[in-house]
Amino acid sequence: xxxxxxxxxxxxxxxxxxxxxxxxxxxxxxxxxxxxxxxxxxxxxxxxxxxxxxxxxxxxxxxxxxxxxxxxx
Numbered sequence: 001x002x003x004x005x006x007x008x009x010x011x012x013x014x015x016x017x018x019x020x021x022x023x024x025x026x027x028x029x030x031x032x033x034x035x036x037x038x039x040x041x042x043x044x045x046x047x048x049x050x051x052x053x054x055x056x057x058x059x060x061x062x063x064x065x066x067x068x069x070x071x072x073x
Contacts (some may be wrong), residue, residue: 020035
């Protein structure tokens with residue numbers, strides 16, 4: 001059973017794997033559907049996604065609006 005994450009309310013969104021490997025390199029996928037990388041290892045990609053989440057949590061509303069504009073349809 002999937003549960004809410006901290007701060008989430010309402011219906012629980014579908015959870016997908018965030019890490020993918022392409023041509024020997026690792027990437028993570030954002031909620032906006034953008035693949036970020038390449039990283040040499042999955043561990044490096046995991047560090048990268050943590051840094052991205054920290055950035056988003058600290059971002060000004062205007063930056064969040066820009067990121068949201070990249071959300072995959």
